[in-house]
Amino acid sequence: MTASMPHAAGAAAAEDPPILQSGLHRSRTVTHGHAEPESEVATMKKTVMGIGPMLQSLNVMNEELRKRKDNLLRDKLVLEESIVTCNKEKDEDTTKLSEASESLKKLKTEHDDGKANAQKEIESLKQQILDRDKAICALVDTTKAEARKLCGLVIWYRIITHKCRKTRDCSLSSVLRVEQTLRILKTRPSLHTGFQADKLIHTTVRLPGIFSPRPRDFSLPNSSWSPKMMELYDHYNSQCDLETEDIESQKGPWIRLPSYNRILKYAKGGVYLSKIMQSKARLFTRNVYQVGASFEYVIFLNKEEKKCVCLFQAGHLLEGPPGHVHGGAIATMIDTVTGTHATFLSGLVVTANLNINYRNAIPLGSTVILESTLDHIEGRKTHINCKVTSADGSKVHTEATALFVSISVSHLMGM
Numbered sequence: 001m002t003a004s005m006p007h008a009a010g011a012a013a014a015e016d017p018p019i020l021q022s023g024l025h026r027s028r029t030v031t032h033g034h035a036e037p038e039s040e041v042a043t044m045k046k047t048v049m050g051i052g053p054m055l056q057s058l059n060v061m062n063e064e065l066r067k068r069k070d071n072l073l074r075d076k077l078v079l080e081e082s083i084v085t086c087n088k089e090k091d092e093d094t095t096k097l098s099e100a101s102e103s104l105k106k107l108k109t110e111h112d113d114g115k116a117n118a119q120k121e122i123e124s125l126k127q128q129i130l131d132r133d134k135a136i137c138a139l140v141d142t143t144k145a146e147a148r149k150l151c152g153l154v155i156w157y158r159i160i161t162h163k164c165r166k167t168r169d170c171s172l173s174s175v176l177r178v179e180q181t182l183r184i185l186k187t188r189p190s191l192h193t194g195f196q197a198d199k200l201i202h203t204t205v206r207l208p209g210i211f212s213p214r215p216r217d218f219s220l221p222n223s224s225w226s227p228k229m230m231e232l233y234d235h236y237n238s239q240c241d242l243e244t245e246d247i248e249s250q251k252g253p254w255i256r257l258p259s260y261n262r263i264l265k266y267a268k269g270g271v272y273l274s275k276i277m278q279s280k281a282r283l284f285t286r287n288v289y290q291v292g293a294s295f296e297y298v299i300f301l302n303k304e305e306k307k308c309v310c311l312f313q314a315g316h317l318l319e320g321p322p323g324h325v326h327g328g329a330i331a332t333m334i335d336t337v338t339g340t341h342a343t344f345l346s347g348l349v350v351t352a353n354l355n356i357n358y359r360n361a362i363p364l365g366s367t368v369i370l371e372s373t374l375d376h377i378e379g380r381k382t383h384i385n386c387k388v389t390s391a392d393g394s395k396v397h398t399e400a401t402a403l404f405v406s407i408s409v410s411h412l413m414g415m
C-alpha cells in the first residue's frame with residue numbers, strides 16, 4: 001500500500017484505508033454544504049500527509065512480523081526433526097536396555113546354578129568325610145594304644161577331635177591330647193601328608209560354651225588368630241609340658257595359663273585363693289561373643305626365669321588413633337600381664353602404680369609380645385617391668401613399670 005494522493009473521490013473510496021475514506025467522506029459532506037473546494041483539498045492533503053508515516057511504521061511492523069513468522073516456522077521444523085531423532089535414540093536405548101537385562105538375568109541364573117552345584121558338591125564331600133570318620137570310629141577302640149598304631153596319628157587326631165565335637169567333652173585333658181597329637185604330627189611330617197594340622201586345630205577343637213558347667217578357656221587358639229599369633233603360640237606351647245592339667249606334674253619351662261580363674265592355682269597360696277574366688281569369675285579382658293573383636297591373648301609363665309610372656313592380638317573394637325590400638329587397651333593388657341605375673345610371685349595383689357611410655361603405636365590386628373620381668377620384691381611391694389614389642393622383637397612399642405602391693409583377702413573383700 002502507498003501513501004499517494006487519489007485523483008478522484010470514488011477511486012479513493014475503493015482503494016484507500018478506512019481512515020482515509022472517512023476523511024474523504026467528511027470533505028464530501030463539506031462540499032455539499034457549499035464550503036471552499038481549495039480548503040477542502042488542503043485539509044485532505046494534510047490528512048493524507050499525516051497518514052503517510054503511520055502507514056510506513058505499520059509496514060515495518062508487518063515486515064517484522066512476517067520475518068518472525070518465518071523464523072518460528074524454521075524453528076518448528078528443526079524441533080520436529082530433533083524430536084524424530086530423539087524418538088529414534090529412545091527406541092534404540094530401550095532395545096539395548098532390554099538386551100542388557102536379559103543377559104544379566106541369564107548370568108544370574110548361571111551363577112545361582114553354579115553356586116547350588118558347588119554347595120551340593122561340598123555337602124557330598126562333607127558327608128563322605130563324616131561317613132569315613134564314623135566307620136573308623138565304629139571299628140576302632142580309641143582307648144587302646146594299638147588303635148593309634150593301626151589308624152596312624154592323623155586318624156587318631158581326627159577321632160579325638162571328632163569325639164570332642166560330638167560329646168562336647170572338651171575338658172582340658174581332651175584338648176591337651178589333641179594338642180599333643182598335633183605336636184607329634186608336626187614333628188613327623190611323613191605322618192601327615194596332605195594334612196593341614198594348623199587349619200584343623202582352628203576348626204575342629206570346639207571348647208565348652210558359656211552354659212557349660214566347666215568354665216571355657218579363652219586362652220586357646222580360635223579362628224581369629226593370625227598366622228603370626230599361631231606361630232608364636234606354637235613356639236611357646238611346644239615348650240610346655242601339657243601331659244596333664246595337674247599343675248604339679250608340669251615339667252617344661254613354660255606353663256600356658258588358662259584364662260579363667262583356675263589361674264589362681266598357679267599363684268602363691270593359690271589353692272586357698274581359688275577356693276575364695278567365685279568359680280565363674282573371670283577377668284574382663286575377653287570378648288566372649290565375637291572372637292577376634294577385642295582382646296585375644298594368651299599368657300605363658302616361666303617359673304624358673306620368673307617371667308611372663310603374653311601374645312596379644314588387638315581386634316577392631318580396641319581402636320584408638322585411626323588403625324592403631326587405644327593406649328588404654330595397651331595399659332589394660334600391661335596391667336593384666338604384670339598383675340598375673342605378680343599374683344604368681346606374691347599371691348593376692350592389687351596394682352598400686354602403673355607407669356607407661358608409649359614409644360611406637362601398635363597397628364590394629366597385629367600380634368605383639370608383652371614381656372613381664374621381675375624387677376624386685378620389697379616387703380609387700382612387687383616391682384615388675386614390662387616391654388611390648390613387635391612379633392619379631394625388632395620394634396619396641398611400649399615400656400612400663402608396675403608396682404603391686406600385697407593385700408589380705410579381707411582387704412580385697414572390703415575394696
Ligand SMILES: CCCCC/C=C\C/C=C\C/C=C\C/C=C\CCCC(=O)SCCNC(=O)CCNC(=O)[C@H](O)C(C)(C)COP(=O)(O)OP(=O)(O)OC[C@H]1O[C@@H](n2cnc3c(N)ncnc32)[C@H](O)[C@@H]1OP(=O)(O)O
Pocket residue numbers: 263264283335336337339340343348349350351352353379380381403405406407412
Ligand atoms: C580388682 C581386684 C583384682 C584382685 C586380683 C585378685 C585375684 C587375682 C586373680 C587372678 C590374678 C590374675 C590376674 C591379675 C590380673 C590383673 C590384675 C589387675 C589388678 C587391678 O587392676 S587392681 C585395681 C586397681 N588398683 C586398686 O584399686 C588399688 C587401690 N589401692 C589400694 O587398695 C591401696 O592403696 C593399696 C593396697 C595399694 C595400698 O594400701 P595399704 O593401706 O594396704 O598400704 P600402704 O598405703 O601402707 O602402702 C604399702 C606400701 O606401698 C606403697 N604404695 C602404695 N601405693 C603406692 C603408689 N601408688 N605408688 C608408690 N608406692 C605406693 C606405700 O608407700 C607403702 O610402701 P612402704 O611400705 O615402703 O611404705
